[in-house]
Amino acid sequence: MGEDERLEKPNEKDLDEETLFVVSQTFKALSDPTRIRILNLLFEKEYAVNEIAKILGLRQSTVSHQLRFLKNLRLVKYRREKTTLYYSYDDNHVIDLLKQAIEHARHE
Template sequence: MGDIVNHPQELDEETLFLVSQTFKALSDPTRIRILNLLFTREYSVNEIADALNLRQSTVSHQLRFLKNLRLVKYRREGTTLYYSYDDEHVMDMLKQTIEHSIHS
C-alpha cells in the first residue's frame, strides 16, 4: 500500500438504512434458507414451501420482505409467481459467508 490513506465515505441516512435492512434480511435463518435455495433456479411459493418444509404463508411473508428490499424478484406464469434472486452482490456476500462458516 502506498502513502494514500483510504477513508470510507460518509454514509447518508438512506444508505445506512438500506445496509442495515440488508443485514437484517440476512440475519433470519428462514430467509437465508430461501435465498440459498434460489441460488440454483427460480421457484414458486409452493415449491419453496415443499423444498424447505415450511408453510406457504411463512414463505410468502418472507418473500414479501425480501422483495421489498429488492433481494428477490418474480415473474408471473399464468396464476403462478416464480421467484429468483435479484441482487448478485448480496448473493455473493451470502455465498462467501456460507463458505466462511463451513470453512471455519
Template sequence: MNVNEKNYVDLDEETLFTVSQIFKALSDPTRIKILYLLSQGECSVTQISEQLDLLQSTVSHQLRFLKNLRLVKSRRSGKTIFYSNDDDHVINILQQTINHARHE
C-alpha cells in the same frame, strides 16, 4: 493506513438504513434458506414451501420482505408466480458467509 479527515467519506442515512435492512434480511435463518434455494434457480411459493418444509404463508411473508428490499424478483406464468434472486451482490455475500462458516 490511517484515515484522515480529508479523505473520509461518510455514509448517508439512506445508505446506512438500506445496508442495515439487508443485514437484517440475512440475519434470519428462514430468509437465508429461501435466498440460498433461489440462488440455485427460480421457484414458486409451493416449491419453496415443499423444498424447505415451511408453511406457504411463512414463505409468502418472507418473500414479501425480500422483495421489498429488491433481493428477490417475481414473474408470473399463468396463475403461478415464480421467484428468483434479484441481487447478485447479496447472493455473493451470502455465499462468502456460507464458505466462511464451513471453513475450518
C-alpha cells in the same frame, strides 16, 4: 491528528442515512435463518412459493411472508406465469455476500 479530533471532524466518506438504512436492512434480511434458506435455494434456480415451501418444509404462508420482505428490499423478484409467481434472486451482490458468509461458516 488525535483520536478525539477524528471523532469531532465529519468523515467525507461517511455514509448517508439512506445508504445506512439499506445496508442495515440487507443485513437484517440476512440475519434470519428462513430468509437465508430461501435465498440459498433461489441461487440455484427460480421456484414457485409452493415449491419453496415443500423443499424447505415450511408453511406456504411463512414463505410468502418472507418473500414479501425480501422483495421489498429488492433482493428477490418474480415473474408471473398464468396464476403462478416464480421467484428468483434479484441482487448478485447480496447473493455473493451470502455465499461468502456460508463459505466462511463452513471453513474449518
